[in-house]
Amino acid sequence: MSRLRIGARASLMSLTQTAPLLSALSPTHTVLIPFHEAGGDQAGTARAALESEGVFTNEIEAALLAGEIDIAVHCLKDTPTHDTPGLVMGGFRPRGDLRDALVHRNPHMTLDALPSGARIGTAAIRRRAYLRRLRPDLEVVPLRGPADERLAALDDGAVDGLILGTSGLDRLGLAHRISERISPHLICPPLGAAAIVLQCRKDDEIPLEIAAGLSDPTAERQATAERTVLRHLGGFCNAPLAGYATIGGDGQITVHASVFSPDGRVLIDAVHTGFGAEESAMAVCRRLMRHGARKLGPNATRAEKGHLGNTPR
Secondary structure, X not given: OOXXXXXXXXXXXXXXXXXXXXXXXXXXXXXXXXXXXXXXHOOHHHOOOOOOOOOOXXXXXXXXXXXXXXXXXXXXXXXXXXXXXXXXXXXXXXXXXXXXXXXEOOOOOOOOOOOOOOEEEOOOHHHHHHHHHHOOOOEEEOOOOOHHHHHHHHHOOOOOEEEEEHHHHHXXXXXXXXXXXXXXXXXXXXXXXXXXXXXXXXXXXXXXXXXXXXXXXXXXXXXXXXXXXXXHHOOOOOOOEEEEEEEOOOOOEEEEEEEEOOOOOOEEEEEEEEOOHHHHHHHHHHHHXXXXXXXXXXXXXXXXXXXXXXXXX
């Protein structure tokens, strides 16, 4: 292979998180090919709905299947729940901070200290639900787009605060804009948060070897568990589903997962610890389903519920 062609979205966020990968590939002759037409990146009415699976990956996956690139770089949370035929996840880069962040003009503001009626910008079902559960007195303002656009909306006074991904702000060199890194026990992260995956054609040996050589075993185990939850519960990028996996010093993996109503009034939460990533994830799924997850999760209706749910462990 005379050169290795890396495909990534052309957004500032994507290119910033791809840069360390290019550095790790040195001295391999590497070419970065940016993609500008991802549906989720389009402006205005052309921007695809977050409920559409693959809105950030379809264009790049098509190029990978066509042989126009050799490795695709994605945020794991944006990838299709099931592998696209002919493609595989070849490697997982070390994970960033998976927490959400409050961004406010007051650098010392916290979620708990926000004044009643504060306007908080986010378009994510997950974030809206948790905000309504934690702070029903806040006004949640629908706001999506690249992080720099949302920060500009904050600076222009369109909203009083934002909820953004901590890892993205860290990667963009904007950690100083973070007022509070929110505990995942308060706002559960999306499955696949802060994880970068390298996607290859399943029969392309050299890129697969390269991707595997750059893969982080801890991130791979976490991704395996989290994608198992997504697949079993039918999740996607903006589903009413959240969760994450952590690995302890003894090698055991703890899988957290939650399903909820969009208004945040009903929440079902489950945790399981074990040595197997898939086994622990399936144990969590079974526990969630025993407590009614099918009535709330991605495959259920989005009708708002009128009572508070329990949070079984």
